[in-house]
Amino acid sequence: xxxxxxxxxxxxxxxxxxxxxxxxxxxxxxxxxxxxxxxxxxxxxxxxxxxxxxxxxxxxxxxxxxxxxxxxxxxxxxxxxxxxxxxxxxxxxxxxxxxxxxxxxxxxxxxxxxxxxxxxxxxxxxxxxxxxxxxxxxxxxxxxxxxxxxxxxxxxxxxxxxxxxxxxxxxxxxxxxxxxxxxxxxxxxxxxxxxxxxxxxxxxxxxxxxxxxxxxxxxxxxxxxxxxxxxxxxxxxxxxxxxxxxxxxxxxxxxxxxxxxxxxxxxxxxxxxxxxxxxxxxxxxxxxxxxxxxxxxxxxxxxxxxxxxxxxxxxxxxxxxxxxxxxxxxxxxxxxxxxxxxxxxxxxxxxxxxxxxxxxxxxxxxxxxxxxxxxxxxxxxxxxxxxxxxxxxxxxxxxxxxxxxxxxxxxxxxxxxxxxxxxxxxxxxxxxxxxxxxxxxxxxxxxxxxxxxxxxxxxxxxxxxxxxxxxxxxxxxxxxxxxxxxxxxxxxxxxx
Amino acid sequence: xxxxxxxxxxxxxxxxxxxxxxxxxxxxxxxxxxxxxxxxxxxxxxxxxxxxxxxxxxxxxxxxxxxxxxxxxxxxxxxxxxxxxxxxxxxxxxxxxxxxxxxxxxxxxxxxxxxxxxxxxxxxxxxxxxxxxxxxxxxxxxxxxxxxxxxxxxxxxxxxxxxxxxxxxxxxxxxxxxxxxxxxxxxxxxxxxxxxxxxxxxxxxxxxxxxxxxxxxxxxxxxxxxxxxxxxxxxxxxxxxxxxxxxxxxxxxxxxxx
Numbered sequence: 046x047x048x049x050x051x052x053x054x055x056x057x058x059x060x061x062x063x064x065x066x067x068x069x070x071x072x073x074x075x076x077x078x079x080x081x082x083x084x085x086x087x088x089x090x091x092x093x094x095x096x097x098x099x100x101x102x103x104x105x106x107x108x109x110x111x112x113x114x115x116x117x118x119x120x121x122x123x124x125x126x127x128x129x130x131x132x133x134x135x136x137x138x139x140x141x142x143x144x145x146x147x148x149x150x151x152x153x154x155x156x157x158x159x160x161x162x163x164x165x166x167x168x169x170x171x172x173x174x175x176x177x178x179x180x181x182x183x184x185x186x187x188x189x190x191x192x193x194x195x196x197x198x199x200x201x202x203x204x205x206x207x208x209x210x211x212x213x214x215x216x217x218x219x220x221x222x223x224x225x226x227x228x229x230x231x232x233x234x235x236x237x238x239x240x241x242x243x244x245x246x247x248x249x250x251x252x253x254x255x256x257x258x259x260x261x262x263x264x265x266x267x268x269x270x271x272x273x274x275x276x277x278x279x280x281x282x283x284x285x286x287x288x289x290x291x292x293x294x295x296x297x298x299x300x301x302x303x304x305x306x307x308x309x310x311x312x313x314x315x316x317x318x319x320x321x322x323x324x325x326x327x328x329x330x331x332x333x334x335x336x337x338x339x340x341x342x343x344x345x346x347x348x349x350x351x352x353x354x355x356x357x358x359x360x361x362x363x364x365x366x367x368x369x370x371x372x373x374x375x376x377x378x379x380x381x382x383x384x385x386x387x388x389x390x391x392x393x394x395x396x397x398x399x400x401x402x403x404x405x406x407x408x409x410x411x412x413x414x415x416x417x418x419x420x421x422x423x424x425x426x427x428x429x430x431x432x433x434x435x436x437x438x439x440x441x442x443x444x445x446x447x448x449x450x451x452x453x454x455x456x457x458x459x460x461x462x463x464x465x466x467x468x469x470x471x472x473x474x475x476x477x478x479x480x481x482x483x484x485x486x487x488x489x490x491x492x493x494x495x496x497x498x499x500x501x502x503x504x505x506x507x508x509x510x511x512x513x514x515x516x517x518x519x520x521x522x523x524x525x526x527x528x529x530x531x532x533x534x535x536x537x538x539x540x541x
Numbered sequence: 542x543x544x545x546x547x548x549x550x551x552x553x554x555x556x557x558x559x560x561x562x563x564x565x566x567x568x569x570x571x572x573x574x575x576x577x578x579x580x581x582x583x584x585x586x587x588x589x590x591x592x593x594x595x596x597x598x599x600x601x602x603x604x605x606x607x608x609x610x611x612x613x614x615x616x617x618x619x620x621x622x623x624x625x626x627x628x629x630x631x632x633x634x635x636x637x638x639x640x641x642x643x644x645x646x647x648x649x650x651x652x653x654x655x656x657x658x659x660x661x662x663x664x665x666x667x668x669x670x671x672x673x674x675x676x677x678x679x680x681x682x683x684x685x686x687x688x689x690x691x692x693x694x695x696x697x698x699x700x701x702x703x704x705x706x707x708x709x710x711x712x713x714x715x716x717x718x719x720x721x722x723x724x725x726x727x728x729x730x731x732x733x734x735x736x737x738x739x740x741x742x743x744x745x746x747x748x749x750x751x752x753x754x755x756x757x758x759x760x761x762x763x764x765x766x767x768x769x770x771x772x773x774x775x776x777x778x779x780x781x782x783x784x785x786x787x788x789x790x791x792x793x794x795x796x797x798x799x
Contacts, residue, residue: 487629488592488593489629490629490630490631492589492591492592492613492629493625493628493629493631494631494639494643495590495612495613495614495617496589496590496591496613496614496616496617496622496623496625497614497617497639497640497643497646497699497703498614498617498618498643498644498646498647498650498703499614499642499643499646500614500646501614503642503646507631507634507639507642508631508634510633510634511631511632511633511634511682512632512633513633514633515633
């Protein structure tokens with residue numbers, strides 16, 4: 046069987062060849078990061094540092110069973126043998142893992158949503174995440190994670206009636222240990238990579254979703270992550286299981302206060318889709334990106350993987366990544382079941398000094414498996430944006446198909462767009478297509494808009510929005526609006 | 542309405558307009574003709590405010606204001622419209638959405654109330670009917686995948702919707718078949734009014750059979766060398782631009798040389 050390995054490196058830098066008129070594009074003005082406030086709330090944190098005692102302490106605080114404590118320790122010991130990955134096209138200061146606190150929780154931990162500190166509720170209100178009864182009418186079930194712990198899950202009762210379990214992962218460990226034990230680490234093993242190992246050792250909270258056989262989840266599920274405390278890392282763990290014929294749409298949003306130090310976020314998300322199950326997972330990531338000089342911002346190292354374990358199952362990832370100083374993230378699909386389908390739709394924006402190395406992996410194992418990748422990268426300021434993707438077709442994946450479309454848009458002269466598509470095909474019958482484009486917002490486009498009366502900034506937003514449309518239409522309606530606004534705000538000052 | 546005096550314009554270091562003067566009053570239709578390279582498109586671009594066109598001398602006054610001081614979007618809001626020779630594609634941006642954003646931006650600038658989508662759609666339907674355009678045009682992205690003729694028609698549709706005071710048509714007839722040409726002319730004629738002026742830039746006389754101008758100017762080597770009524774266009778058609786060159790330029794400096 047012929048093994049074909051194509052490695053393409055297609056590096057495009059936006060050099061000083063812009064036509065007259067775009068000179069003014071670039072020098073960054075103020076960027077408004079509207080989620081950058083700090084909530085004054087008492088929190089209990091573990092002192093900075095990481096060792097076996099810290100791992101045990103986290104586990105003890107969460108009253109975890111013995112097996113999970115051991116699972117964490119094993120991951121921790123494995124992590125000690127590993128080194129941080131350096132293959133990504135990212136320029137990162139070394140991270141001092143001993144300077145980070147691995148656990149922070151608001152004091153007076155609430156037992157139910159009604160006991161949640163009003164200040165916390167205010168915080169989520171400011172962010173536009175409604176936890177209150179009045180806002181529950183919005184019809185989206187929300188789990189909110191503040192620093193390390195989950196502070197409340199809405200619509201619990203309604204979901205339970207449908208048989209859907211949606212709660213924090215800590216709670217799932219207590220209430221549904223058999224499910225957690227069965228699936229935790231089954232998609233992303235604890236030793237999968239450096240950051241996944243770290244997460245497995247110290248993960249604090251996150252969401253757990255279980256949709257039983259034949260159930261179509263009656264509403265959108267959503268988790269809101271917020272880092273509040275200083276010097277704290279957030280290591281959430283999300284586990285989502287859709288049994289045979291089940292379907293669910295899940296959305297996560299993320300914000301953090303503006304701080305001068307870099308903060309670490311290393312999450313793991315595992316999705317399992319059994320026969321005929323359908324999972325749609327959307328992310329709007331707006332972690333604090335740092336200021337225009339690259340001071341502060343979140344280091345976002347995330348492992349997300351979906352396992353299409355069953356035949357005809359489907360997992361689709363949609364992400365809008367506008368925040369973080371560093372983004373290292375490759376939401377992937379393992380297409381194990383015959384006729385299973387994987388999708389990845391991404392908009393990643395880097396402005397000022399932001400760096401993103403993001404993409405996906407589509408691993409075709411089952412017969413007639415299909416995958417589709419649509420990646421839209423936008424670079425402005427001195428932002429560096431890299432698409433890195435792997436399409437792998439195993440020997441037995443008869444009839445596998447992949448289509449990849451990878452577009453980059455450059456705004457200004459000092460930013461960069463890079464594309465690294467890796468294609469490994471071990472089945473000669475597979476069809477793999479890759480299309481890539483790099484374009485600039487042209488002076489002609491800007492002038493055309495302006496000559497019709499549309500101001501320069503609005504014209505840029507409009508052109509960028511058009512560029513991202515293919516991905517935005519995959520987002521649930523209200524989040525598509527949100528994502529569009531987020532891009533507008535993130536691009537403020539990109540043209541001037 | 543528009544008074545251009547002794548306008549000199551450089552593009553990429555080269556002088557293209559060399560002292561052009563033109564006086565356009567409300568209600569008039571002026572045709573600007575001339576050989577390739579005479580500076581016809583430069584005139585349209587400099588009036589609309591495209592960057593890279595450096596005015597070294599002269600003035601342009603529009604409705605009593607110095608037009609050259611205004612940003613392109615301000616000029617649009619003040620009522621200047623340029624129908625592009627090569628309309629630009631904006632992928633993924635819906636044509637209707639684009640036009641509504643444009644119209645409302647202009648209205649906002651003028652202190653008028655913005656139109657909501659129902660009001661806007663009503664206006665769109667009216668204009669579509671006048672121009673015999675298909676609805677389908679509205680649902681597509683701005684000029685994306687349009688044929689040459691569709692792009693030009695879309696320009697005229699935009700003009701109809703934005704209702705400018707001064708419309709500049711930059712070789713709108715180029716690349717059009719006779720039906721499309723008539724449609725463009727119908728659109729322009731329907732908009733002729735005592736308050737509105739047109740500057741029709743064209744290479745051929747053909748368009749002027751359908752849009753009959755009040756004045757015809759011949760632009761050669763950066764200046765207007767001859768002005769007259771619609772009859773001048775016919776003379777040009779008959780004799781060609783060489784006839785102008787013989788009359789106005791020293792021997793050897795053919796106007797078509799640029």
